[in-house]
Amino acid sequence: MSFIARSIAAKIALSFSFVVVTLVACYIVMDKRLETIATAMINVTDISSYTTSIVRINKEIFEIQRDISVYSMTGSDAVFGKINETFKDVKARISALERANSSIEEETYIKKLSVLTERIGGNLEVLAPLYKSRSEMIDVVLEDIYQSAIIHLNALSDYSVNPEVKLEVLEVSNSWHTLHRSAWLFLTKKDYSKKQQVYSLLQQISLYNRNLSGEDFENLNTLLTSYKTSFAKAVQVNRNYLNLVNVVMAGDANEFGELSNILRELSLDRLKSIKEVGDESILTTKSILNLLSLAIVLYLLVLAWFFHVHITKAIARLTGSFSRFLNSDLSAPIHHTKRTDEIGVLAQAASRFRDMSIDLEKEKKAAEHTSKVKSEFLANMSHEIRTPMNGVLGMAAQLQETDLSEKQKEMLDVITSSGQSLLVVINDILDLSKIEANKIDLEKQPIDLEKMFRTLEFFFKKQALDKGVKLSFAVPDQRVVFLGDETRLKQVLINILGNAIKFTDNGEVVVNAKAVIQANKKVSLLFSITDTGIGIEAEYLDRLFDAFSQADTSITRKFGGTGLGLTITSKLLKLMGSELKVDSQVGCGSKFYFEMEAEVSNQEETISDEPYKTPTTETFDYSQLKVLVAEDNKTNQIVIKGLLSKLNVGSIVVAEDGERAIEQCLEHEFDLIFMDMQMPVKDGLQATLEIKSLNKNNQTPVIALTANVFEEDRKRCAEVGMCDFLGKPINLSQLEGILIKWAR
Template sequence: MSRSTASSPTTPNASSAGARAIASPAFDALGVAGLLEAAIAAVPTGVTIADPALPDCPIVYVNDAFTRMTGYLPEEVLGRNCRFLQGARTDQAAVARVREAIARRAPVTVELLNYRKDGSRFWNELHVAPVFDAAGALTAFIGIQHDVTARKKAEAGRERARRLAERANRTKSDFLAAMSHEIRTPMNGVMGTLALLLETELDAEQRAYAETARQCGKDLLAIINDILDISRIEAGKLAIESVPFRLAEVVRAVLDLAAAAAAEKGLKLEARIAPDVPDTVIGDPLRLKQVLTNLVDNAVKFTAVGGVTVAIDQAPEATGGGLSFAVIDTGIGIPPSVQKRLFSRFAQADPSITRRFGGSGLGLTICRRLVTLMGGEIRLDSIPGKGTTFRFVLPLRAAEGAGLAPERVLPDPSPPKPPAARGRVLIAEDSRTNQLVVAAILRRAGWTVDVVSDGREAVRRATETDYALILMDVQMPELDGLAATRRVRALPGQRGQVPILAISGATAEADRRACAQAGMNGFLPKPIDRTTLLDAVEAVLADRRCPQPQPSPPAPAGPAPSGGDESGREDPLIDRAVLADLRESVEPARLPRLLALFAEEAEARLARIAEALAGHDLDALARLAHTLKSSAGAFGAAALARAVAALEEEARAGRAEEAARLAERVFALAQATLAALRAPETVA
């Protein structure tokens, strides 16, 4: 046993030891001090005693464990201050904590890097405590040294592994987000083209195939959106908004979305909002809607009889307040064994969950994450065979007197407003397919469309022309959509005020905000489908905060496809401007093929028009004329489009004779038009 020869260790006196010991022959043999000294010598941690009465508070006692730990013999230690164990890499902040504690005569525990006699390093968990005598005077400091190198190494290893895993996860999330984004862009083309295809004349079998393709596309998009959401959440890139919104509007939008599916199954779909729930609250309406939509969709899917209720109540103050949301169904329920795993990622691997929840299996995980991000927790109560209730409480507070612009917070689900006067629209988009789709949709809606492929060209056109609207892709070569928008906004007069609708595959809040900050009036996420595109166009034009363009005069470079010509001038057989637009919108090399397709389709339709005429089937005639009208318009067959429009009108009005007369004209015009379209100079 190592023992100080310079001074005797402070040992408990009989009375203080008496509190923790009873009389024993062992004490008689060695005395209290002797026995305690033996105990200290035997402990596996270092024990040192320093004397504050001596200059520089030197060590006056060390035990064997200290020597084993540091390699220093007692004679090399005694009489020295213990700081000799420190070295270049010892953390000075920890040393300062010890110094301050000693000065205050207070106990302290620190972890310090110390150096052994052989120069090797070890982590020392050091505990220093003052010892006072019976009169309260400071007598000594006891130091307990514990070698925690192994634990520190393990901790550092875990920390490194955690950082690596975090980095890998971030990389994976970024990759997924990027890939989902990349996939969504061409999917835009697929979905848009399918929508156009479905508007054409198809036989029942073809229609069924195209519908299936569209449904699969929709399902795929839903999965991609889920992946995008979860990767954004995991990458910490999904910000939760705090804006005032009306709860009832969110609930109505959620129920509207599920209404058709519920009605088809004969389910009752209802909302119950307690009277003490505030009308307007501060929170994230889009994310709340996403969670409720997901839960209501699932509920409808798995309820055969009865109904689905969305209930909102005040949560009891005792449990922290907020608003309690519940989605209650009378469906098949979820067995307890499945309930536990339900919210975990990819719970889809379990077939019983797949059956219930379909899709990517990420829906409920996203719900749980979103609810957590919004400050709540989601749980479920389910009785198999009776029904399921998903419940979450969100800390939403009332937005009393907050300036609310409901139409900005939630799309108004009321019937769409009548379209504004059709004018000229500029599409700035570098993807050819998207150009084709967007341009075709807008043309069919009666707009005259200009298409450019980069931001610089967009600004040039916007400087020269009074557009009713600009659809601006955000990512474009030369000048991106944001910079282009800023330049347009800097234009003097009306042209600087033109409404600009962002089109972007990047739909994070930050992206939307950037668009708004650049001066865009609306945001249209890709992929674009006909309805959302037209709705967004109407919404931007109807937005009162957006300076309404003056109703534009009939655009100079091409009348609306089926529109009349107020000047009384005959419509041209081929409207070169429309055809030029089309050429601009598709790969130029594809134009002949597209025109050939149109010709083929038109001929087939004309044959059926003839059949309908012969069979006096005015309904079929109107339908066929209607479809031919839009495709003729899209391919610049202006005179034909006009004639077919008139034919449609007469057929709808039931005027068979007039329709037959017009049909003759349609046939003649069609022949001339198709011949003109096939002419080499048209295609060139």
């Protein structure tokens, strides 16, 4: 009975003994189809692991190549030990691939990878000895000869009484110093210009030696000949080492990457083929079972019923489940998982596939939830930080207008400067978060290149002048107006230009733009900012655009900053379809540049000189204004009331929540309303909606007064009828600009 329970064929044979041949044939077909489906489901997991192993091997080979570069610079035994450990892991993974089930074509590439791995291993065996031989020649042999010559020359100078001889010995010593320094620079720093200088100095010292006599000439000439011979050997050893690292092993790594990529593509093709076979098997199996059901019905209704209930229905359920799975519907039930026959195996495979898919879906939802929580957290933190910051900076600004001692003024300047620096950090972090959350939409508005550069020059002219740095701008001769997001493009240029001036103590900073108008109404723009500042070491360039990163900690201590400026700049340029690049040399300066393509604008804009005009001396009388301030924070109430009083606003009414603001609007008519978004009882959005529905103040301009600075906050304010947006912390010039713009 247990045998019958485990085999569909036994059940069919028992039920259809008079049609044994027919049923056996049907069983064979069904069994093969079911095995194909089950095998396909199992192989999906195996091939996924197989492909992951290939990707891991490729990554480890390039880690080896990177560590070899580090070893070449440091000679660290720990680094070389890490290289060997990584290589052992690569060999183990290659061996695992050789044991895995692979196609003939895949086995060919695996064998090539194995051969290439052995070759890399052989190169690693000679890497350390060759490096030590190179170090021995440079740091020991040449150094000993050089020290011997200097000692001998010093002794010769000490016992010589003739000033001319002493002078000549000094010239020979200087030549030896220059010779040894040039040889070291050529061999270690690859300064190829020093090689010819070495040979010239060898010849020059040889001429000096001829003026010496006797044993001194012999000794120095012997040392010079020995140094020349050892330098030639060192050059050859150095050439062999560099050839091994930069040509042989680098070429092997590239070849390894190409082979592993091909192998990965082959495995993915095999995965696709397995899926197609599985789909075909499902459809074929369903067709066979339907035909078999019709045939059995002709023989015996009872047996047909048994067949339908026990086999056809089970397979149909699993087929339906698989079909729904393939259409991303994971809610389909899976039956017969407790059966011990082939249908049970198929059901278990389906259950395993669904569980894996459900886990992936849960992880996706968890990631989405995490992103949402992060955005909400940033919005709340923005409000919670900016609200007290408004109080700190506002009260500091008002305190500056009072009578203070010199010591108090100095302390107040520190408070104001620190608060403004903290605000810059907050803005940088929020910008980076919005970029990472894909919450930045780039605008397409006409940008006048010359006007934008004149604005930048106005912004940075005083800063450059204060540092004694020459600031110059170069734009194309023809006028260029293109479509883009001017605010974000300015942010990019301001970040780079600000850094250029910040890290340049003398010399100049040059901002250059080149434009090439193309035939398809496109313009290719190349922006570059070049400075003569401190420069950046090559080892720091790779992580220059990482968040919260600067060249080194000493730079952070000297110049300050979060290290987010270039990160934000790089990400913004990627959104614009461009890439920030840098060329730099320590002590000589840096050049940051990027190229972008934009559409040529057909709109003729009138160039406004407002950003760089001398500020107007015109004054305005606000004594007749009646202003309502809806703000729940006591400190912020004092700050904005003090700022409005400083502008001589006639009447200022403060409401501590949205409900109280509505009551004030029912009782009085105001010229301007400042409305905080987050307040108790009723928030600013609800209060604005109700105020706009009143007879009084329904036309009064409502200005959003809030620490929420995200773009969606601005949209929500506009939707309820607010006409402008004043973010916290508030400064006097922003507030006066609002009064000039909206006050009646």
